[in-house]
Each structure stands twice: as structure tokens, then as C-alpha cells.
Amino acid sequence: xxxxxxxxxxxxxxxxxxxxxxxxxxxxxxxxxxxxxxxxxxxxxxxxxxxxxxxxxxxxxxxxxxxxxxxxxxxxxxxxxxxxxxxxxxxxxxxxxxxxxxxxxxxxxxxxxxxxxxxxxxxxxxxxxxxxxxxxxxxxxxxxxxxxxxxxxxxxxxxxxxxxxxxxxxxxxxxxxxxxxxxxxxxxxxxxxxxxxxxxxxxxxxxxxxxxxxxxxxxxxxxxxxxxxxxxxxxxxxxxxxxxxxxxxxxxxxxxxxxxxxxxxxxxxxxxxxxxxxxxxxxxxxxxxxxxxxxxxxxxxxxxxxxxxxx
Numbered sequence: 001x002x003x004x005x006x007x008x009x010x011x012x013x014x015x016x017x018x019x020x021x022x023x024x025x026x027x028x029x030x031x032x033x034x035x036x037x038x039x040x041x042x043x044x045x046x047x048x049x050x051x052x053x054x055x056x057x058x059x060x061x062x063x064x065x066x067x068x069x070x071x072x073x074x075x076x077x078x079x080x081x082x083x084x085x086x087x088x089x090x091x092x093x094x095x096x097x098x099x100x101x102x103x104x105x106x107x108x109x110x111x112x113x114x115x116x117x118x119x120x121x122x123x124x125x126x127x128x129x130x131x132x133x134x135x136x137x138x139x140x141x142x143x144x145x146x147x148x149x150x151x152x153x154x155x156x157x158x159x160x161x162x163x164x165x166x167x168x169x170x171x172x173x174x175x176x177x178x179x180x181x182x183x184x185x186x187x188x189x190x191x192x193x194x195x196x197x198x199x200x201x202x203x204x205x206x207x208x209x210x211x212x213x214x215x216x217x218x219x220x221x222x223x224x225x226x227x228x229x230x231x232x233x234x235x236x237x238x239x240x241x242x243x244x245x246x247x248x249x250x251x252x253x254x255x256x257x258x259x260x261x262x263x264x265x266x267x268x269x270x271x272x273x274x275x276x277x278x279x280x281x282x283x284x285x286x287x288x289x290x291x292x293x294x295x296x297x298x299x300x301x302x303x304x305x306x307x308x309x310x311x
Contacts, residue, residue, distance in 0.1 A: 008066030050077030067092020087294035139194025176227030191227025
């Protein structure tokens with residue numbers, strides 16, 4: 001078995017590659033395990049590195065050392081490879097995938113718990129050919145999320161302030177877009193503010209649209225938000241953001257399914273685990289068991305569900 005640590009040197013605002021190398025060396029050498037630390041140099045080279053390292057067929061465990069973007073790149077390298085398992089090892093500012101696990105998310109920062117953990121198949125979303133482990137969306141939320149980093153680079157703006165500036169700018173550009181949305185027997189045409197497909201529960205640094213989505217249940221939690229004006233958005237967005245979308249059923253349709261198709265009049269930004277693509281025709285399709293997730297030793301998240309299902 002090999003262990004590969006993929007390190008994003010800019011995650012969290014500082015280069016932690018030396019620290020991660022030291023931790024990896026201490027933990028792996030103590031166990032007599034082979035390991036490699038790879039520091040990313042360009043977008044998506046993490047995915048290429050994983051596929052290259054896995055090409056010999058030997059069991060490979062990968063640790064995504066960064067934030068959600070680093071984890072997504074590693075997901076796209078590890079997806080559908082039977083000899084590769086992957087875990088987030090958070091060192092970035094955004095770790096929305098891990099939030100789903102509640103208090104147990106801290107186990108993903110425990111390297112010994114990860115090394116002692118077991119691989120478990122989870123589902124992924126295929127969004128126009130790019131895999132997502134967490135949440136995909138199109139609409140005003142994707143535009144806001146895409147612009148946050150741009151405004152965070154401006155002096156005196158950062159953190160929550162950057163999000164507020166991005167929100168104001170994108171509201172001015174327009175809250176809704178013409179969309180044609182289809183999922184199973186559901187079909188809608190007209191202006192929509194956003195469409196969100198959840199394999200996980202959190203995105204955008206704290207938005208919590210789904211309380212019950214799971215990455216191993218074989219279905220997506222989908223939210224389709226009608227086009228609204230600013231006052232309605234302000235009044236309802238809190239319900240959507242806190243997992244209470246069903247209390248705003250007059251503008252939010254809550255669906256469960258395995259695929260959703262969206263057509264737009266012109267290409268728009270699409271959020272894929274915080275990474276951005278652009279398209280006017282979007283398919284978000286569940287791919288069951290597409291990734292082997294390293295579940296840290298001691299985590300009860302999956303075991304609790306299996307126990308409940310057996311009762």
C-alpha cells in the first residue's frame with residue numbers, strides 16, 4: 001500500500017507543505033508505510049498525479065491536504081478507480097464536505113485516525129463531466145461564490161465582507177435567469193434564482209440547504225428556487241440556508257432523484273464543490289459508489305445509519 005499526500009501550498013493562506021511532510025513522515029515511517037508528499041503546481045494537476053500514481057494497480061491511499069477545491073481536484077483523480085481511496089485532510093479555509101459529519105469532522109484532521117480508517121464507497125455527482133462529492137448548483141449562489149475570491153483580494157475587504165460585496169454586486173446584476181429544469185416527472189420553465197443538487201449538506205462557507213442528504217444513499221436532494229424579487233429573496237433565503245426550505249414551498253420545490261437537467265438561454269457559472277465551470281446545458285447525474293472514501297477510525301456517521309436501517 002502507498003500513501004500519497006496532495007498538498008495545496010496556498011490553502012488557508014500559507015504554505016503548510018513542510019508541516020504536512022513532517023507529520024506524514026512521522027506517522028507513516030512509524031508504521032513502516034511508503035508515502036509521498038506532492039505539492040500542487042497548477043489547477044487540476046492533483047488529479048493527474050493521482051491517476052499516474054495509481055497506474056500500477058497497487059493499493060493507493062490519497063489525502064487531500066487543503067480545502068474544498070483541493071478535495072474536489074483529488075475526487076476527480078480518484079473517481080472510479082478501484083485501487084484508490086481518498087480522504088480530505090483539511091488545511092484550507094473552506095471545508096464544507098467535512099461539515100456534514102458534525103462533531104466527527106475533527107477526525108479528518110487526525111492523521112492516525114485516517115491511517116487506521118477503512119475505505120467505504122460513496123456516491124458522486126457527475127456535472128457535465130466534472131465529479132462532485134458534495135454540492136453542485138447554478139444560479140445566483142454560484143455567481144456569488146465565484147466572485148467572493150475576487151473581492152477578498154481588495155484591501156480592507158475579506159471574509160464575510162467579501163461575501164457581502166459579492167452578494168450586492170450579483171443582486172444588482174439580476175437575481176433570476178430563464179431556465180428549463182427537468183428531473184424525473186418534474187418539469188419547470190421560466191425564471192429561476194437557483195437550482196441545487198446535494199450529495200452533501202453544506203456549501204458556500206455555511207449554507208445548509210439539506211439536513212438529510214448523504215453521500216451513500218443513492219439519491220440526490222434537489223432544490224429548485226423560482227425567480228423572485230429582492231424582498232422575497234431576503235425573506236426566504238434564511239430558510240433555504242438553514243435547512244428549512246420546506247417552509248418556503250411557495251418558491252422552493254424540494255425533490256429527490258438521481259438526475260437533473262438544466263437548460264439556459266446563455267452560458268452561466270456552475271458551482272461544483274466550490275469550483276466553477278460555465279455551461280448553458282447542465283446535467284447533474286448521481287454515480288453510485290464512484291469513490292472510495294477513507295472513513296477515519298472511530299467515526300460513527302455511517303455505522304449509525306446502518307444500525308437504524310436494520311431496526
